[in-house]
Amino acid sequence: MRIFALVKRIFHQMLRDKRALALMMVAPLLVLTLLNYLLSGNTVDPRLGVINADDKLLERLKDSEITIIQVEANTKDLILHKDLDGVLHFDGDDISLTLTNDQPNAAKALQIKVQQAIAAERANEQAANLSVFMEGIQSKLPEVPLKIEAAKAPEVKTSYIYGNKDTIFFDQLSPILVGFFVFFFVFLISGIALLRERTTGTLERLLATPIQRRDIVFGYLLGYGLFAVIQTIIVVTYAVKVLDITLVGSFWNVVIINLTLALVALSLGILLSSFANSEFQMMQFIPIAIIPQVFFAGIFPFESMAGWMQVLAKCMPMYYGGNALVDVMYKGLGLSDIRNDIFVLLGFSLVFILLNIVALKKYRKI
Amino acid sequence: MSSTILINKVSKRFGKKLVLNQISLTVESGQIYGLIGPSGSGKTTLVKIIVGMDSPSEGNVHVLNTPVPKLQLLQRIGYMAQADALYTDLTGEENLAFFASLFKLKKNVQQERIAYAADLVNLTADLKKKVQNYSGGMKRRLSLAVALIQDPEVLILDEPTVGIDPELRQSIWAELYRLKNEGKTILVTTHVMDEAEKCDCLAMVRDGEIITSGSPSELKKQYGITSLEEVFLKAGGKQQ
Numbered sequence: 290m291r292i293f294a295l296v297k298r299i300f301h302q303m304l305r306d307k308r309a310l311a312l313m314m315v316a317p318l319l320v321l322t323l324l325n326y327l328l329s330g331n332t333v334d335p336r337l338g339v340i341n342a343d344d345k346l347l348e349r350l351k352d353s354e355i356t357i358i359q360v361e362a363n364t365k366d367l368i369l370h371k372d373l374d375g376v377l378h379f380d381g382d383d384i385s386l387t388l389t390n391d392q393p394n395a396a397k398a399l400q401i402k403v404q405q406a407i408a409a410e411r412a413n414e415q416a417a418n419l420s421v422f423m424e425g426i427q428s429k430l431p432e433v434p435l436k437i438e439a440a441k442a443p444e445v446k447t448s449y450i451y452g453n454k455d456t457i458f459f460d461q462l463s464p465i466l467v468g469f470f471v472f473f474f475v476f477l478i479s480g481i482a483l484l485r486e487r488t489t490g491t492l493e494r495l496l497a498t499p500i501q502r503r504d505i506v507f508g509y510l511l512g513y514g515l516f517a518v519i520q521t522i523i524v525v526t527y528a529v530k531v532l533d534i535t536l537v538g539s540f541w542n543v544v545i546i547n548l549t550l551a552l553v554a555l556s557l558g559i560l561l562s563s564f565a566n567s568e569f570q571m572m573q574f575i576p577i578a579i580i581p582q583v584f585f586a587g588i589f590p591f592e593s594m595a596g597w598m599q600v601l602a603k604c605m606p607m608y609y610g611g612n613a614l615v616d617v618m619y620k621g622l623g624l625s626d627i628r629n630d631i632f633v634l635l636g637f638s639l640v641f642i643l644l645n646i647v648a649l650k651k652y653r654k655i
Numbered sequence: 656m657s658s659t660i661l662i663n664k665v666s667k668r669f670g671k672k673l674v675l676n677q678i679s680l681t682v683e684s685g686q687i688y689g690l691i692g693p694s695g696s697g698k699t700t701l702v703k704i705i706v707g708m709d710s711p712s713e714g715n716v717h718v719l720n721t722p723v724p725k726l727q728l729l730q731r732i733g734y735m736a737q738a739d740a741l742y743t744d745l746t747g748e749e750n751l752a753f754f755a756s757l758f759k760l761k762k763n764v765q766q767e768r769i770a771y772a773a774d775l776v777n778l779t780a781d782l783k784k785k786v787q788n789y790s791g792g793m794k795r796r797l798s799l800a801v802a803l804i805q806d807p808e809v810l811i812l813d814e815p816t817v818g819i820d821p822e823l824r825q826s827i828w829a830e831l832y833r834l835k836n837e838g839k840t841i842l843v844t845t846h847v848m849d850e851a852e853k854c855d856c857l858a859m860v861r862d863g864e865i866i867t868s869g870s871p872s873e874l875k876k877q878y879g880i881t882s883l884e885e886v887f888l889k890a891g892g893k894q895q
Binding site for chain 1: 749
């Protein structure tokens with residue numbers, strides 16, 4: 290079979306190209322590890338300066354993991370000098386909160402915590418007032434048995450459908466990243482491989498033999514596909530076993546999704562390489578064809594996208610890949626739930642493969 | 656003698672540019688046929704049309720009595736492109752083995768042919784080396800070996816001796832004669848006039864047209880001069 294001749298050659302070339310091999314097998318692990326430590330790092334307790342706050346409220350603030358520092362004034366210099374994240378100022382009934390807001394996310398979280406503490410404290414005071422009032426009435430009407438439970442701040446018991454209270458953003462992000470790195474590196478290596486074949490003239494030479502155009506496309510898919518299988522298994526195993534990334538569903542389902550993603554990346558890579566004349570031009574496809582894929586892979590919620598953005602998302606292979614990966618790794622869904630995503634991905638690669646076979650007509654008409 | 660390559664009124668346009676204009680020529684079986692002309696005269700385009708990589712805008716081509724393009728025909732044509740199209744990260748032997756398997760040669764035949772082709776171009780000792788460590792001449796010779804790998808009946812060689820030192824050029828021509836004696840038909844392009852002498856038959860190409868053709872001695876007789884270079888100039892001048 291001519292396809293196997295091609296596969297054998299690709300194997301020879303890949304095994305000899307240590308850098309490409311390392312890029313494919315080791316680079317994703319490196320990036321995943323870095324992100325894992327970056328995103329799961331401990332959050333530092335916010336530092337809040339307070340003026341004239343009462344002790345009970347301070348207790349409550351401390352309970353919600355805020356470091357309290359007593360300050361005298363509410364000035365910018367003081368906040369910056371003492372490295373505070375905000376100052377809470379009680380002036381009679383007026384309460385003012387000044388936030389540094391150098392990191393909007395952290396500032397929002399601090400604001401919510403402060404508001405909750407104040408509200409809870411107020412509710413408590415009111416409950417106390419109420420029970421004093423009740424006791425007053427009770428003492429005046431001793432015959433009437435009046436019983437009212439003291440109002441207490443209700444305890445809300447939280448349970449989770451997916452994940453648990455320790456789930457962090459990285460748990461939702463990591464499935465997407467695992468898929469994306471497979472997608473990206475397979476795209477890059479297969480695209481550049483075919484590009485090199487075109488620029489060195491070997492593709493033309495290849496087409497001067499009785500090989501079918503489709504044999505070339507399938508040879509490439511199979512040759513680099515086998516490396517993608519190895520890469521997928523390494524990346525997923527590393528993510529789950531070493532980085533301890535949440536994997537609720539089946540390991541093999543993750544491998545299946547990543548393989549279909551790799552197939553799309555392969556066929557897209559070799560297709561786009563026929564529109565590039567140099568390695569640099571191949572690189573130029575990355576911001577156009579690859580980076581946007583990440584945005585639509587599930588990092589940003591689909592529901593909050595504008596209508597036309599949702600349409601765009603549905604044209605992105607990574608949208609389906611990311612979706613399926615989150616479903617399996619984070620939500621623990623089974624094969625029947627991700628079936629549609631897999632079919633769409635297979636559809637993408639089928640279209641790209643057919644386009645590839647047609648694109649090779651540029652080099653030989655039959 | 657039957658004609659091996661038959662080109663019938665072939666024209667080729669790239670956009671509006673006419674690259675080949677009504678080219679007709681016949682290569683008889685067992686001949687070394689030379690296409691002589693300066694760079695950019697359309698030789699490579701013509702060669703690609705003969706192999707079937709490119710299709711003519713008008714006219715048709717038959718090779719071995721089969722209309723081109725046809726995939727099976729490529730099994731019987733040995734093609735050597737102008738640029739060395741080799742996998743530089745593979746060894747010479749791996750390159751030959753790869754192309755041999757594309758022609759579906761059996762394992763034992765494959766080894767025989769690799770040994771034969773490598774010996775012919777004097778590369779046997781360097782087969783285990785990676786092609787990126789080959790010199791320019793070695794790469795050219797390996798390209799020739801690749802063209803010979805499936806024992807084709809027809810050889811189409813696009814500037815096989817370009818960039819090769821005189822000594823090696825001599826040895827490549829010696830090989831071409833040997834192949835001719837084995838009964839192969841060889842079409843070779845060149846822009847070096849002294850190589851034209853070595854062909855059985857010549858066609859001089861300029862600006863996409865054949866300005867004159869015949870055997871070297873016929874041409875010289877026809878124009879009454881002793882050097883083919885002058886024939887080229889005279890024939891070209893007559894056209895204008």
